[in-house]
Amino acid sequence: MTFLDMLRDASAQNNSMLCVGLDPEPTRFPAALKGDARKIYDFCAAIVDATADLACSFKPQIAYFAAHGAEDQLERLMQHMRANAPHVPVILDAKRGDIGSTAEQYAKEAFERYGADAVTLSPFMGFDSIAPYLAYHGKGAFLLCRTSNPGGDDLQIQRLSSVEGEPLLYEHVARLAQGPWNRNGQLGLVVGATYPQEIERVRGIAPTLPLLIPGVGAQGGDAVATVRAGLREGGPIIVNSSRSILYASGGEDFASAARTEAERTRAVLEAARP
Numbered sequence: 307m308t309f310l311d312m313l314r315d316a317s318a319q320n321n322s323m324l325c326v327g328l329d330p331e332p333t334r335f336p337a338a339l340k341g342d343a344r345k346i347y348d349f350c351a352a353i354v355d356a357t358a359d360l361a362c363s364f365k366p367q368i369a370y371f372a373a374h375g376a377e378d379q380l381e382r383l384m385q386h387m388r389a390n391a392p393h394v395p396v397i398l399d400a401k402r403g404d405i406g407s408t409a410e411q412y413a414k415e416a417f418e419r420y421g422a423d424a425v426t427l428s429p430f431m432g433f434d435s436i437a438p439y440l441a442y443h444g445k446g447a448f449l450l451c452r453t454s455n456p457g458g459d460d461l462q463i464q465r466l467s468s469v470e471g472e473p474l475l476y477e478h479v480a481r482l483a484q485g486p487w488n489r490n491g492q493l494g495l496v497v498g499a500t501y502p503q504e505i506e507r508v509r510g511i512a513p514t515l516p517l518l519i520p521g522v523g524a525q526g527g528d529a530v531a532t533v534r535a536g537l538r539e540g541g542p543i544i545v546n547s548s549r550s551i552l553y554a555s556g557g558e559d560f561a562s563a564a565r566t567e568a569e570r571t572r573a574v575l576e577a578a579r580p
């Protein structure tokens with residue numbers, strides 16, 4: 307089954323455009339787990355179990371595991387998601403980008419070591435840095451396009467005067483992803499909920515690509531404006547929320563509080579459907 311098939315089925319089964327982000331930070335764990343990086347798996351598995359019927363996808367951010375030397379716990383978590391939420395695709399947020407030979411190793415890490423269904427990538431080094439991921443047929447690859455952070459302006463809204471029509475850099479990325487780079491239909495784009503107008507612009511350029519949209523919740527992005535700007539027939543959106551779900555409660559009830567916040571966010575997104 308391809309990533310896109312899984313996404314469509316999970317979205318329908320769970321009636322959801324919500325991606326639950328897994329950014330485990332031990333200092334924010336409840337008292338029984340607090341500060342203990344060996345408990346990353348336990349914390350994340352509890353969140354997965356509490357939200358598996360509410361999410362269209364899960365998105366572990368690899369830095370939160372690697373920073374603690376917890377890659378083995380990420381492997382166990384991936385196996386846990388496969389066993390306990392087999393219908394929910396997993397997007398590994400790794401934002402990789404390197405020359406082809408190194409990209410081959412990163413692709414192997416994402417798809418063979420961790421068994422991810424999709425990965426996030428930086429397009430900055432060009433198509434040959436993306437191609438190794440596309441060799442894994444059916445896997446998804448989301449290119450950073452118009453990111454949610456303020457510093458994205460430094461490059462992404464600069465005008466490319468050498469390209470016909472003088473698009474902005476993020477618009478050029480969207481065109482490449484919708485067109486010549488999307489050789490096997492595996493590409494999607496990352497656009498931030500903090501910039502709904504740009505989501506709409508990207509959707510105009512890339513009408514059929516799945517959009518991975520972080521930035522609601524802790525970053526203050528507008529969930530309703532995001533859905534209206536990005537969701538189209540044949541153009542799915544995946545709206546990520548991490549910290550506001552993971553840390554909805556700092557107490558022992560963290561998993562049930564995460565479920566309540568995921569339910570609330572899912573409902574807001576569904577109510578905004580055009």
Ligand SMILES: O=c1ccn([C@@H]2O[C@H](COP(=O)(O)O)[C@@H](O)[C@H]2O)c(=O)[nH]1
Binds near residue numbers: 452453523546
């Ligand atoms: O433009 C981007 C791309 C990726 N991210 C990632 O999404 C989550 C957001 O976490 P919140 O706690 O919901 O703010 C995090 O893993 C980022 O690395 C992004 O925020 N913006």
